[in-house]
Amino acid sequence: MNPLRGRQIVVSSEELKNYPTNEYQHREAMILNQQLYCQRCNALIIRQENVLPNGVFFCSECQEFGRIRSDSYLVSVRGQGGEKEERSVNFTWQGKLTQLQTHIAQQLQKNYQAKQSTLLWAVTGSGKTEMVFPVIYLVLLKGGRVCMTSPRIDVCRELYPRIVAAFQEEQVLLLYGNSKEKYRYSNLTICTTHQMLHFYQAFDLIIVDEIDAFPYEGNSVLQFALKNALNPHGRLIYLTATPPNHLLQEVQQTFAIEKSPLRFHQRPLIVPECIWYNHWEQASHSRFHFKKFHRMILELLKDNHVLVFCPSIQFMNRLAKQTQTYFIEGQVASVNSTDPLREEKVQKMREKKYQVLFSTTILERGVTFEDLSVIVMGANHPVYTKSALVQIAGRVDRKGEYRRGRVIFFHNQKTIGMRQACREIKEMNQLAKGWLSK
Template identity: 45%
Template sequence: MVIYGKQEVYKIGVMIQAAADETVRYREAVKITKGQLYCNRCGSHFSLREVRLPAGSYYCPGCVLYGRLTDQDQLVSIHRKEEAEVLQTKPQIHCRWLGELTRQQSRMAEELIRCVDSRENVLLWAVTGAGKTEMLYPLIENALNEGKQIAIASPRIDVCRELYPRLVAAFPDVAILLRYGKALEQWQEFELLVCTTHQLLHFYQAFDLLVVDESDAFPYEGDPLLAFGTTQALKPMGVRVCLTATPTKNLLQKAKSENWQVLHLPQRYHRRPLVVPELFFLEDWRNLAKYPLRLARVLRICEQLLKENQVLFFCPDIAFMKHITKVLQEKLPQKKITFVSAQDPLREEKILQLRNKQWDILLCTTILERGVTFERVSVVVMGAEHEVFNKSVLVQIAGRVDRKGTQRNGRVLFFFQEQTLAIRKAIKEIIQMNQLAKKEAKR
């Protein structure tokens, strides 16, 4: 068994050391009642008939990937005593970010602080490229100076990797820890945790402020286990802030039913509009190589895009991505072309290489739909009618273009065989956001 500092541990029979200003809490790992097993770590419940081990004990299969819990185990956590939180004094913390918030961003930042101070959960609905991370800086600074324990979690590893260095640069005097499944960083005591939403299952009533970035993203959206972990990680009086550019109906309904504050920012920080996708009909795109005229059209468009920008080329699945990569490499030998997916061990390096202009075209799955920023890119979506490209995904993909730097005429192209409701809804939402941003600019 590995004990990670103040993370919850899962087995009994281990000496738990607590400092003078800390207290140790024990609770059942699983609860058995009325023929049912209830897991206190993930919230799952099962019939005892399903979860009996050969030795006679019972376990939770819902979160077995995080270490098996049985009715013989306890969950153990270490907490700072309340009086210690009040008496603890330390130097004032200042944000070192050198940028400046726009008027709209400043208004959102002030509202976030007000909501958290009044213990109101918040949904911040801001378009892609609105500068959500920068709007968090005043809130984080304020919470740190009040001695609050903070976590910023996201369902996506790439988002966590993107957030971590920016937060370290903005708060160099703060102990910040990055945690995800295969993170190489050693455990250390922290004031601010950046982690995947899965990691929250390892904490119990640990955080005063919990920010969930990209809260509509897979696999967090619709996963009761991760939702339970998020709730469990908050202190009883803790506050949750959810960030998204594409809230789902479920998220909006949850915010309404639980009386969350909903803050809406339709304008990007640089005040340029979202790029509206261009539609290109392409029959039998999966077998593109069999049709010389259709392939020539796609190649010609890629070459046009490359005159001013690099290209992010989104594919609906890995098999097609690998196939079309070979086709592009063969037909455009003078261009530097590669692909990346969640299975790629060089995933992080390839993303960094694209930022360093080492690739002309990077083909990818939906892992790069959100949470990553490149300065000069255009976007191609091949097979935009595919089920993996729902409305939210298409809006997020389109939002990769013109996020930072000077305008470089970035374009968003959807190639499709059938125009779906998701495609139409994505374009409609982008146009509506641009219209709202125009109105906002006049206020």
């Protein structure tokens, strides 16, 4: 099979002869439609800022994925969205769906067969991944190609072993910025949304997990790349626990919207406790202001390990250092997006090797820890949107036996985001009660 199948690559005009038109499709790297646009990322080229000495233009928006110039071409294999041949697929997942999960899974299959895309609005811990297994199986069975993508590397890493376990005979590919594995053709791909820039009309189904997460949310380049990677007859499934209003408005005419208010274990979402903490920002360097935080940590540790979210790396590092003085070495750690040991620390927290783990918002979604309580320091800080707070609260009581996990919002001002997050969690719990009473 052609190793470029499903991919688009940038080639110079001199290299174009190596890709005959009977097998490859050629597209100009940039198109002039009153203004100049990049065909890979759809960015507007500001000519005076993106011009080389020889008068050739380049795109600065997507140059981290390789230089693309106005005198180059995008090349892809022809006929990628044509007829499919059915094949046998071994579905090896050993779990069992609940009644609600089964209903949602069947709807996803029906929507796909009716050529309709779907937004699945499902609470954190509802088992979204397991609910999409049947539709993945259906598409693979029909000879199609599936991509599961997320804006977050951590989410992709967590999805990979679960997908592999469910489809053990498939050659699942995992791609992200510095992943060890290079591209190879696969019927089942897991990747970050940035990797979509390398695909063209490749997939029959693209499932976007955490579609409202940074950096995809509000990023027109990544949104264009996603649509570009979908073959003309393909369908989308958006997964989210916290859909922004603009997304709901955007899809209401063209997507089916399915709601799942119940967690897999059928316990309600944990409602946050909003606790006043005057001068919380001084807890990292004032022993007096640290006391309240320390008392809460000790209280929560009676039942669970504790994940502490902080609004900045600097504040987090200071607070973690202050906390460490009260614990045995190795029981307290911190993690952020630039930490080279990030993956290792997350795994250690899963293995319960830390009593307390401090984090920025990078762990607000896509990771699962058992026996956990959560503290948000300064929940009124602007970095904590309604969606972020709902996701953070959703880290608690995701799996395992109930351990009296708590969600603490420390604040010195009750923001709209905090109020909306608490209200949305309570509303979902009410919907869940209604489903359970059926």
